[in-house]
Amino acid sequence: MSDTPLGFDTLQIHAGSAPDPATGARQTPIYQSTAFAFRDADHAAKLFNLQEVGYIYSRLTNPTVAVLQERIATLEGGAGAVCCSSGHAAQIMALFPLMAPGRNVVASTRLYGGTLTQFSQTIKRFGWEAKFVDFDDTDAVAAAIDDDTRAVFCETIANPGGVVTDLDAISAVTKAAGVPLIVDNTTATPYLCRPFEHGASLVVHSTTKYLTGNGTVTGGCVVDSGTFDWSASDKFPSLSAPEPAYHGMTFHETFGALAFTFHGIAVGLRDLGMTMNPQAAHYTLMGIETLSLRMQRHVENAEKIANWLETDPRVESVGWAGLASSPYKDRVARICPKGAGALFTVALKGGYEACVKTVDSLKIFSHVANLGDARSLIIHPASTTHRQLTEDQQIAAGAAPNVVRLSIGIEDAADLIADLDQAMA
Numbered sequence: 374m375s376d377t378p379l380g381f382d383t384l385q386i387h388a389g390s391a392p393d394p395a396t397g398a399r400q401t402p403i404y405q406s407t408a409f410a411f412r413d414a415d416h417a418a419k420l421f422n423l424q425e426v427g428y429i430y431s432r433l434t435n436p437t438v439a440v441l442q443e444r445i446a447t448l449e450g451g452a453g454a455v456c457c458s459s460g461h462a463a464q465i466m467a468l469f470p471l472m473a474p475g476r477n478v479v480a481s482t483r484l485y486g487g488t489l490t491q492f493s494q495t496i497k498r499f500g501w502e503a504k505f506v507d508f509d510d511t512d513a514v515a516a517a518i519d520d521d522t523r524a525v526f527c528e529t530i531a532n533p534g535g536v537v538t539d540l541d542a543i544s545a546v547t548k549a550a551g552v553p554l555i556v557d558n559t560t561a562t563p564y565l566c567r568p569f570e571h572g573a574s575l576v577v578h579s580t581t582k583y584l585t586g587n588g589t590v591t592g593g594c595v596v597d598s599g600t601f602d603w604s605a606s607d608k609f610p611s612l613s614a615p616e617p618a619y620h621g622m623t624f625h626e627t628f629g630a631l632a633f634t635f636h637g638i639a640v641g642l643r644d645l646g647m648t649m650n651p652q653a654a655h656y657t658l659m660g661i662e663t664l665s666l667r668m669q670r671h672v673e674n675a676e677k678i679a680n681w682l683e684t685d686p687r688v689e690s691v692g693w694a695g696l697a698s699s700p701y702k703d704r705v706a707r708i709c710p711k712g713a714g715a716l717f718t719v720a721l722k723g724g725y726e727a728c729v730k731t732v733d734s735l736k737i738f739s740h741v742a743n744l745g746d747a748r749s750l751i752i753h754p755a756s757t758t759h760r761q762l763t764e765d766q767q768i769a770a771g772a773a774p775n776v777v778r779l780s781i782g783i784e785d786a787a788d789l790i791a792d793l794d795q796a797m798a
């Protein structure tokens with residue numbers, strides 16, 4: 374092979390995998406094994422001391438999961454990745470090495486409702502705090518960062534509103550403050566946006582969504598750019614100070630650009646146990662092979678449907694950021710030039726009642742709490758995913774009571790338009 378870098382379509386099929394050395398199996402086998410035999414006592418000791426990389430026990434590492442980790446890291450342009458049991462697990466795994474009691478994460482007000490709840494309620498039990506800011510106001514983000522801030526968190530294309538975050542502007546702020554920017558790239562996928570090219574330090578995914586693409590398994594992933602200098606300050610002792618559980622070894626000094634990844638496996642998965650199983654990794658690997666093709670169709674369909682909805686008299690507004698009328702159009706061209714994704718909200722003139730009736734009347738769209746499936750999906754966030762929030766929080770998150778969220782699938786666009794038309798009628 375030449376030295377020319379391989380294209381996305383090639384990497385989504387090949388990165389991280391090779392014919393199985395034992396059998397020649399061309400597809401990545403599902404290594405359904407809890408434990409892996411040591412060659413001898415010396416081999417076992419080296420693995421446990423992190424002096425040699427290999428397989429011990431599937432809570433930590435598994436060969437099927439390892440292929441998926443390398444594939445996602447490659448597609449994102451990162452140094453390494455750790456897969457976990459869900460997108461929510463990935464968020465905790467990303468914050469865990471950075472945070473401590475009394476520390477905070479500055480987060481966007483426009484996030485998936487479950488993340489808003491995880492950040493505003495559950496992480497308080499660890500003594501962590503989240504400060505929510507409108508990420509369109511870069512000065513407000515800068516002002517919210519204080520001496521106890523250990524991370525800044527946003528979504529590339531925010532769920533549910535479809536708003537595209539100005540990652541370049543936000544990463545300029547986080548760089549100046551010396552804290553990592555964590556970007557949830559679930560709704561864009563590395564096909565539409567690679568946040569590391571816009572200054573992010575870490576990327577998280579719910580692989581449950583577009584990466585798997587068929588609504589079969591939950592999973593998550595933390596990808597490390599390998600570029601953040603954990604030792605530039607004393608803010609990140611988990612990575613820059615001696616680790617007592619490994620005889621005083623320092624992760625950043627020992628593993629360099631792979632420090633965050635090794636910490637995620639050797640401490641995060643070891644002690645939190647939010648591990649992805651090999652079956653889930655298999656389904657996600659199958660999905661990723663067609664990621665670019667699916668994302669192209671998702672975006673094409675979203676464009677047709679958003680444009681149709683915008684001219685419909687029953688519709689008040691359409692949130693798809695790729696519309697010519699969208700205030701985010703220029704940002705889309707810079708942050709995700711291949712398209713603004715296929716997840717967006719539609720405000721109906723008939724309010725809450727019209728939303729509920731539409732959801733109940735659709736025949737092709739499924740009413741489910743999921744997104745990023747090959748099938749088209751719909752949900753009314755105010756009565757479901759965002760119902761734990763106050764009305765003000767719902768509006769700030771783009772989930773007002775008169776709004777439904779569409780996740781446009783890869784069916785025939787004309788059929789989807791006809792289905793929406795009869796349901797709104």
Ligand SMILES: Cc1ncc(COP(=O)(O)O)c(C=O)c1O
Nearest residue numbers: 459460461485532559579581592
């Ligand atoms: C943008 C985003 N991030 C994270 C999550 C959480 O992922 P999971 O359901 O896999 O835990 C979701 C779930 O809908 C999501 O939409």
